[in-house]
Structures are given as C-alpha cells and as structure tokens.
Amino acid sequence: MLEAWxxxxxxxxxxxxxxxxHILFDEFGLAIIALTVIVRLISWPLTSxxxxxxxxxxxxxxxxxxxxxxxGKNKQKLQQETMKLYKEAGVNPLGCLWPMLxxxxxxxxxxxxxxxxxxxxxxHLLDLxxxxxxxxxVSQAIPLNSQFLWLDLGSQGxxxxxxxxxxxxxxxQKMTTAPSVDPRQQATSSMMLLMMPLMxxxxxxxxxxxxxxYWAVSNIIGIITQYFITGxxxxxxxxxxxxxx
Amino acid sequence: MTRYxxxxxxxxxxxxxxxxxxxxxxxxxxxxxxxxAPPARGWSGTAVQDGILYTGSVDGRVVAIDIETRGEEWSYxxxxxxxxxxxxxxxxxxxxxxxxxxxxxxxALNTLAxxxxxxxxxxxxxxxxxxxxxxxxxxxxxxxxxxxxxxxIYVSSSNGRVYSLDKEFGDVNWxxxxxxxxLWTSPVIxxxxxxxxxxxxxxYALSAETGALLPWFFKSKAGFASSPVLYNDTxxxxxxxxxxxxxxxxxxxxxxxxxxxxxxxxxxxxNEGVVYAGCLDGKIYAIEAEAGGKLWEFDAGNPVVSSPVLxxxxxxxxxxxxxxxxxxxxxDPEDRAVVPxxxxxxxxxxxxxxxxxxxxxFIRGQDNKIYVLDIxxxxxxxxxxxxx
Numbered sequence: 001m002l003e004a005w006x007x008x009x010x011x012x013x014x015x016x017x018x019x020x021x022h023i024l025f026d027e028f029g030l031a032i033i034a035l036t037v038i039v040r041l042i043s044w045p046l047t048s049x050x051x052x053x054x055x056x057x058x059x060x061x062x063x064x065x066x067x068x069x070x071x072g073k074n075k076q077k078l079q080q081e082t083m084k085l086y087k088e089a090g091v092n093p094l095g096c097l098w099p100m101l102x103x104x105x106x107x108x109x110x111x112x113x114x115x116x117x118x119x120x121x122x123x124h125l126l127d128l129x130x131x132x133x134x135x136x137x138v139s140q141a142i143p144l145n146s147q148f149l150w151l152d153l154g155s156q157g158x159x160x161x162x163x164x165x166x167x168x169x170x171x172x173q174k175m176t177t178a179p180s181v182d183p184r185q186q187a188t189s190s191m192m193l194l195m196m197p198l199m200x201x202x203x204x205x206x207x208x209x210x211x212x213x214y215w216a217v218s219n220i221i222g223i224i225t226q227y228f229i230t231g232x233x234x235x236x237x238x239x240x241x242x243x244x245x
Numbered sequence: 246m247t248r249y250x251x252x253x254x255x256x257x258x259x260x261x262x263x264x265x266x267x268x269x270x271x272x273x274x275x276x277x278x279x280x281x282a283p284p285a286r287g288w289s290g291t292a293v294q295d296g297i298l299y300t301g302s303v304d305g306r307v308v309a310i311d312i313e314t315r316g317e318e319w320s321y322x323x324x325x326x327x328x329x330x331x332x333x334x335x336x337x338x339x340x341x342x343x344x345x346x347x348x349x350x351x352x353a354l355n356t357l358a359x360x361x362x363x364x365x366x367x368x369x370x371x372x373x374x375x376x377x378x379x380x381x382x383x384x385x386x387x388x389x390x391x392x393x394x395x396x397x398i399y400v401s402s403s404n405g406r407v408y409s410l411d412k413e414f415g416d417v418n419w420x421x422x423x424x425x426x427x428l429w430t431s432p433v434i435x436x437x438x439x440x441x442x443x444x445x446x447x448x449y450a451l452s453a454e455t456g457a458l459l460p461w462f463f464k465s466k467a468g469f470a471s472s473p474v475l476y477n478d479t480x481x482x483x484x485x486x487x488x489x490x491x492x493x494x495x496x497x498x499x500x501x502x503x504x505x506x507x508x509x510x511x512x513x514x515x516n517e518g519v520v521y522a523g524c525l526d527g528k529i530y531a532i533e534a535e536a537g538g539k540l541w542e543f544d545a546g547n548p549v550v551s552s553p554v555l556x557x558x559x560x561x562x563x564x565x566x567x568x569x570x571x572x573x574x575x576x577d578p579e580d581r582a583v584v585p586x587x588x589x590x591x592x593x594x595x596x597x598x599x600x601x602x603x604x605x606x607f608i609r610g611q612d613n614k615i616y617v618l619d620i621x622x623x624x625x626x627x628x629x630x631x632x633x
Contacts, residue, residue, distance in 0.1 A: 121284075123284075123285060126596075129470075129510065129525045130525070130548070134487065139467045139486040140485075142444075142468060143468065145426065
C-alpha cells in the first residue's frame with residue numbers, strides 16, 4: 001500500500017518538484033508555485049464547474065429574493081422552493097468539496113517531498129536516495145535551497161504566511177458562499193467562513209512553510225479564477241467609502 | 246417535496262461535517278504519514294581502545310562498555326532539551342574521548358573522570374565542551390565525524406563552516422567561511438591542507454593552520470554525498486549523480502567517474518590500489534584506484550550505508566538490513582567477487598561506521614544495541630542493549 005502510494009503519487013511529486021526547482025533557477029519556492037499552478041490546471045474542470053455553479057447561484061439571487069418575499073413566513077416552503085430552484089439550475093451545493101478533495105493527496109505528497117527534498121534531517125536525505133529517479137536534472141538539484149523570500153521552506157511557524165493563508169482563504173470562501181435564506185443556516189455558513197481560514201492559519205504554524213506557500217498560492221489562484229469567471233468579487237462586499245449618492 | 250427538504254438540510258450538514266473532517270484529517274495525516282517527519286535518531290559508530298568500546302546511543306548518551314566483562318563502564322548523557330542524538334563516531338585519543346552531538350556540542354570526555362561519574366566537565370582531567378554557534382535551531386547540528394589530528398580537532402557543522410578546535414581546551418583556533426548551506430561530511434587532511442566535500446558539488450582546500458581557502462577547488466555539477474577519502478594525492482568521493490569520483494588534487498577534471506545504481510553515500514575505503522565502495526544500490530564495488538576499472542562487485546541486495554572496514558586480509562561490509570559480509574582479499578579474485586565468507590545477520594538496521602579488530606566486528610544497530618560479531622566463526626558473539 002505504502003509502496004503504491006510512493007509509486008503513484010509520492011515519488012512523481014517529489015521528483016517533479018526537484019526537477020522544477022533545478023529548471024527554475026534552483027529556487028524551490030518557485031518550484032512549489034509552479035506545482036501549484038499545475039495542480040490547479042489539472043483540477044480546472046472541477047474548479048470551473050464550481051465557479052459556474054457560484055455564478056449561477058449569483059444570477060439566481062433576484063429569484064431567491066422573490067421567493068423570500070413570497071414565502072418569508074413559511075420557512076419549510078421557502079426551503080423547498082429554493083432547493084427546487086437550485087435543482088432546476090443544476091447547482092450542486094457540495095460541488096466546492098471536489099477541488100479540495102483532489103488536492104488532498106497532493107498536500108500529503110508535497111509535505112513529504114518538502115521534508116525529504118530539503119533534507120531536514122540526515123535520515124530524510126538518506127531516504128531521498130531511494131525515491132529519486134536517475135534523471136540528471138534531479139541529481140544536480142539535490143539537496144535544495146530552503147530559502148525563498150523571507151521563508152525557510154522547511155521550517156514551520158511563519159506568522160505572516162499564516163495570515164496570508166487565512167486571509168486569502170477567507171476571501172475565496174466569501175466570494176463563493178451564497179447568503180442563506182434560513183437564519184440558522186446563515187449562522188452556520190458564517191461560522192464556517194470564519195472557522196476554515198482560522199484552522200488553516202493554525203495549520204500553517206505547524207507545517208513546513210513550503211506547504212503553506214502551496215496553500216497561499218492555491219488560494220490566490222482560486223481568487224483570480226473566481227473573479228474572472230464570475231466577473232467580479234461574487235458575494236464579497238467591500239465597505240463603501242465616501243458619501244453615498 | 247418533503248424529501249427534497251430533508252435532502253437539502255442533510256446536504257448542508259454533510260458539507261459542514263465533511264469540511265471539518267477533511268481539515269482534521271489533513272492535520273492527522275500530515276503529522277503521522279510515514280516518511281512525513283521521522284525523528285533524527287543518529288547513527289553513531291563504534292570505537293575500541295584498551296578493551297573498552299565507545300559509542301553514542303540513540304538517546305544522546307556516550308557509552309563505554311568493557312568488552313571482557315560485557316558490562317557498562319560508564320555513560321554520559323548529553324543533556325540538551327529536547328533530547329539530542331549522536332551521528333558522529335567517538336574518537337579515542339589517550340584518556341580522552343571526543344564526540345559531537347546533533348545538538349551542536351563537541352565534548353572531550355575523560356575516561357577516568359567519567360568512570361567516577363564526576364560532574365562534567367572536569368578541567369583538571371582535560372575535559373571540555375564546545376557549543377557550535379548557529380543562527381537558528383538545528384543550524385548548528387553536527388552530523389559528520391570529527392577529524393582529530395595531533396594538533397587540533399576539525400568539525401564540520403550544519404551552519405556550513407569548518408571549525409578548528411584546540412585539543413586541550415576546546416577553544417576555537419579558527420572558523421572557515423561558509424562553504425555551503427550545511428556541511429554533513431567530514432574533512433580529510435594531507436600535508437597541512439584540509440579537503441572538504443559539499444552538497445553543492447565543491448571540493449574545497451583549506452589551510453589547516455588558518456582555515457583560509459586555498460586557490461585550488463573542484464566543482465562538479467552534482468553535489469557530493471559522501472565524505473572524501475584521500476589516497477596517493479587523489480580524492481575519492483561519492484556524488485548525488487550516482488557516480489564515484491576520483492579527483493586528482495590540483496586538477497579541474499575528474500580522473501575518472503565510476504557509475505553506481507544509486508548514490509555512493511558511504512565514504513569508500515582505499516587499500517593497495519583498490520577502492521572498495523558500498524553503494525545504496527545494494528552493491529559493493531572493487532575499483533582500480535588509478536584507472537577506475539571495475540575489478541569485481543557483490544550484490545548484497547540491500548543498500549550499503551556504512552563504510553567498509555579492513556581487518557587483516559578481510560574486507561568487512563554491512564548492509565542496511567544488518568547483514569555483515571567478510572571478503573577474503575587474498576582469495577582468488579573471481580571467488581572473492583561472488584563468495585564472501587559466511588554472512589552474519591543481526592536483524593537490525595546498520596548505518597553507523599563499524600569497528601573491526603582481532604576477529605571481532607563491533608556494530609551499533611539502529612535498534613540501539615551493540616552487536617559483536619565473531620567473523621571467524623560466522624556468528625553473533627554477544628549483544629548489549631544501550632536502552633535503560
């Protein structure tokens with residue numbers, strides 16, 4: 001089982017990262033960013049479906065507001081009609097989970113790759129010998145430079161990165177989370193909107209900065225694609241500055 | 246319609262639960278997946294002098310064992326919170342045992358003082374302790390074996406510098422420039438010059454007296470994985486490009502390169518014009534030192550992490566799985582290649598350097614035990630657990 005994991009996911013990610021690092025001026029940080037872009041491209045069909053779904057939900061807002069006016073006092077009927085509307089429009093509320101699930105094995109492989117490739121301990125470096133392919137580009141890159149910008153990619157606990165990951169995750173979620181008609185569900189959504197960024201911000205303090213860099217870049221790519229697909233900031237509302245007309 | 250309502254409500258709950266479970270699961274897996282974060286356990290080797298065996302334990306103790314009584318003479322714990330471990334092999338010089346820890350300490354321990362369990366360090370016994378500087382945690386770790394000469398002790402540090410320490414007091418004679426991000430290989434010395442291999446593919450020459458970089462250096466595209474070995478003005482060193490390099494001092498091009506299936510991690514052994522190199526591809530190669538031609542090879546089937554040692558006419562090699570082979574170098578070359586003497590298995594991983602003398606081979610296994618093998622009889626003679 002473990003061998004299969006390394007054969008199918010672990011080793012390809014590790015060798016890909018090491019090779020990318022050598023190609024990208026021996027900058028492991030750039031290799032992580034490149035890998036993030038590749039993963040986002042692979043998961044593009046799912047991401048775009050999710051974004052389309054969000055866009056569809058946005059366009060349905062006037063209809064939902066009409067329903068709210070119509071069935072405001074009958075919660076049960078309101079939920080029935082809302083769900084019916086979603087179903088007719090082909091919107092899947094669980095759609096946003098798939099891109100995350102796809103990336104899940106990548107996170108683990110990336111974590112292992114970072115620890116091995118950066119040779120945090122002598123054991124990691126020795127273990128690396130069994131995982132690397134015989135490619136020239138790979139052998140010339142080992143071991144990798146752990147410094148990138150202000151980060152030591154093999155070290156954990158970078159507060160600035162934690163804030164970036166948490167912040168970008170919040171923005172991305174806020175852009176895609178439709179307001180609920182049910183106050184209880186709205187409260188749950190608000191809690192999730194806050195809890196997930198906080199949790200990931202907390203994770204950043206416990207994992208190597210290289211993995212956190214992946215999360216941060218992935219979130220930023222997510223925000224950009226979401227912005228261009230939905231044609232704006234979605235459900236994210238900025239405070240209006242200056243006098244109102 | 247009621248079915249839709251229930252489904253919608255359930256889906257919301259499922260979504261929330263799924264997100265929480267995924268996040269927690271991520272944390273769990275990231276913390277626990279094999280290969281995720283194995284702790285540094287060290288692989289200190291063994292050294293024997295005057296009937297006493299010295300080694301470093303997994304839990305960061307220097308242990309002295311009487312070979313005759315097979316009992317512990319003394320042990321000293323290098324207490325640095327969190328507990329440290331030891332990669333370097335002890336070096337015994339008179340009454341002093343020199344050793345370095347992963348926590349960045351170099352210690353000179355006096356066998357008499359330690360035998361009496363006196364507080365450390367006893368300066369009147371010549372004991373001292375030196376802390377390697379590091380910009381951050383782990384940056385000062387010492388992984389390489391110490392190089393001890395008549396005049397000084399040379400230390401390669403994870404902070405990328407080589408240090409020369411005074412043998413008597415442990416004072417710093419000099420520190421080199423930063424040669425690479427980290428140095429995990431030991432230097433070698435010849436004629437007042439230190440030669441250091443680095444992970445970025447350099448062989449640097451340093452003045453042993455001042456630590457200054459000398460004009461000659463060698464640069465390879467791939468980094469060097471092993472410590473260098475010197476023989477007849479030629480440096481033999483393993484590379485991350487799976488080659489064993491022979492580099493004539495002063496030359497810009499390698500004398501030869503010998504390809505292996507994986508890295509040559511362990512420093513090779515050179516004897517009478519033959520280079521004996523264990524490789525992580527599981528093979529032991531005998532190579533002509535001058536021309537780089539292969540004389541013979543033996544497939545142990547498991548990676549060879551520790552360097553081979555010589556005992557009279559016997560070449561002793563241990564593979565990572567704990568099988569120890571002895572090759573009779575006086576035997577017919579063809580027989581030697583395929584028929585080692587009786588292999589002995591200790592069923593414990595071997596990564597540290599071996600010590601061989603008077604028919605016995607001393608090994609510290611990765612299970613934190615000392616194994617003593619009787620090569621002539623082809624069996625395990627005795628073992629000693631280092632755990633409390």
